Amino acid sequence: MTTYARYPIALERGTGCRVWDTDGREYLDFVAGIATCTLGHAHPVMVKAVTEQIQTLHHVSNLYYVPQQGALAKWLVEHSCADRVFFCNSGAEANEGAIKLARKYAHEVLNIADPVIITAHASFHGRTLATVTATGQPKYQKSFSPLVPGFHYVTYNDIAALETALDELDNGGRRVAAIMLEALQGEGGVRPGDRAYFQRVRQLCDERGILLILDEVQVGMGRSGQLWGYENLGIEPDIFTSAKGLGGGIPIGAMLCKSFCNVFQPGDHASTFGGNPFACGVALAVCETIERENLLANVRDRGEQLREGLRAIAQKYPNHIAEVRGWGLINGLEIKADSPLTSPEIVKVTMANGLLLVPAGPKVVRFVPPLIVTADEINQALSAVEQAFASL
Template sequence: MSFQTLVEQTEIHPEGNSASSTPFDADSFNEVVMSTYGRFPLALERGSGCRVWDTQGKEYLDFVAGIATCTLGHAHPAMVAAVNRQIQKLHHVSNLYYIPEQGELAKWIVDHSCADRVFFCNSGAEANEAAIKLARKYAHTVLDIANPIILTANASFHGRTLATITATGQPKYQKHFDPLVPGFHYVPYNDIAAVEAAVTELDEGNYRVGAILIEPLQGEGGVRPGDVAYFQKLRQLCDEIGILLMFDEVQVGMGRSGKLWGYEHLGVEPDVFTSAKGLGGGIPIGAMMAKKFCDVFQPGEHASTFGGNPFVCGVALSVCQTLEKENILENVQEQGAHLREGLKMIARKYPDHISEVRGWGLINGMEIKADSQLTAADVVKAAMDEGLLLVPAGLKVVRFVPPLIVTDTDINQALQVVEKVMVKVTA
């Protein structure tokens, strides 16, 4: 059943071409909101499916989806119904009590993954914080490591908290926030020799590697998929020395890759993995999943006031169930292949500017050549002018992460805009 049919059946009628009665004032906004974002000059106020409208009534095709977050697009009837149902029933209680919706969501995740246990929080950064704490306790109590080190990859991204920006292997996110949290070491992505060397070199005195935290596909690092052989050797190495292998699936998980979890592309299972973004379809929720053997947390050692409350879990469960009910993973695979092929055709027309198109499912990157004067931001800004929303992944990669319900028509429209934009920006 199409998204539009569902909308019509549930009497959701977004007024896509009507502008706000109150003009948006960016200057007033900037007076009261901290300038922690480099915002584009665009104020959005409504959405339906894969489209959003700004305060002037202009329509945009949304291939950002809240940066790989709006799994079912905007105003999906299943989410609208879940929000209405849950907010009228019970929206928040303390985790001091059992929360049935939390148990249902955890069971769905466990039934559909390699995990045995789930901890809920509010975001990807918090999920990764939980994984870091779990790894440290496991290293201290099980591996008897006095000063455990967690290996992460160069060009990775794991969040904005102090521990997760330290885990993030990109100095630009760490600048001016030192002293950083000790206990992290960086290695090149997809380079098993570098990992093996680090494990050996860091085994000194009371220090030893206790875990590896890595993305199956690097999102902010330029949409770089993991190499299958590399990840299989990582799994073998972790098994041999008894350390935890942890995957950050915040961006790539929940069907974004064409499979439910990114690790399914790599032929290995992590001991711990994290999720957020697409899990709630735009409702703030994060989760850390672990196998039973490394679930070493005890009551009082980790918590989250809002994590796993009835509202977010009820809505997230509706997202999970809709992925299955509407066979959305099949759509992700088909439309992802369609998008990549179209982008590769465009790339062949601009060999002096585009070096590669890569990705999984509906997380794809178009890399601009290092010696080209173009930047990803140039393409993104020009596309916005033409009614297509895209997002950079670093200086030279344009990222395409539409809602997972995207259609052939949407993909074709996006490709037409990208081709038009390339003509403009390379003139």
């Protein structure tokens, strides 16, 4: 089906932060499968893990205990604030699981018959009916009504708007069960969460008995310079989700929670492929490599180098560039609203210069290279971006 507006190249192989198309042309990959290829392409650790696991056992279903699943869950719990993990296949499924868990908690613990989950405008949580409803962007919801009831939207990083919504919903007889936010809005324009805002959100949730859910699908697994985005905000969520970078490009998702809200019982939720030996074996290898090779330090250093370079370009083109923002290796370059330039236009020109980038809306260019990116590769990318602005 023609559901994708594709760029006119076909990629056939890759190594590290570089890929080649079917015509043999080389590109520096600062898309990384949309913030997914944590270790880049054809990383020896992933090649070894994939080979060993497919030669032993790749899938058995969750009718039985899966040692690789247990080992991965143990690593995630030991390296986060969570106590329990549910494995699935994607970010949308992880967020769907979080929504279901929050609703069951609302019914069984909070005694809320018709629970509401607050999410943010400009958010992105997935493409299933529930997660596209949670997504606060009408363009993704168009033509898919009736949407799933039980969601309410507020402005991101605006604590007054959130407090007003909580009061109005309560006064209207609609009880809020959870607040679901991204630690950094990715598809919404690479907008980092404000630390003071999130600390107040955590306080409000504690005061009102509301669950705090954080969507870490794009920003988690080291991309922010911390293992989890919430670590940049000085808080802990009750539930959070992961996918994308968790498997380094092998499909896997996870919904993690603290013990007190772990209300799922056998039969409440399930996944045929979720947590199978193959996906978990590879994901565990990715996690251990992030830790063993201290990739978080590289993410912080290369991210600062990238932002400094982009700010220098912004100073050269003040009529076109509004802002550079981000954490670690998830960064956005925002084009001014009154500039004739658009992010898709810039992406096409940098592609012609051998650099792959991805838009985050019509006016933001997103930079999400593999976490192994080098200083020389950052400089090469900056050169391609500067050439693009010069030519445009």
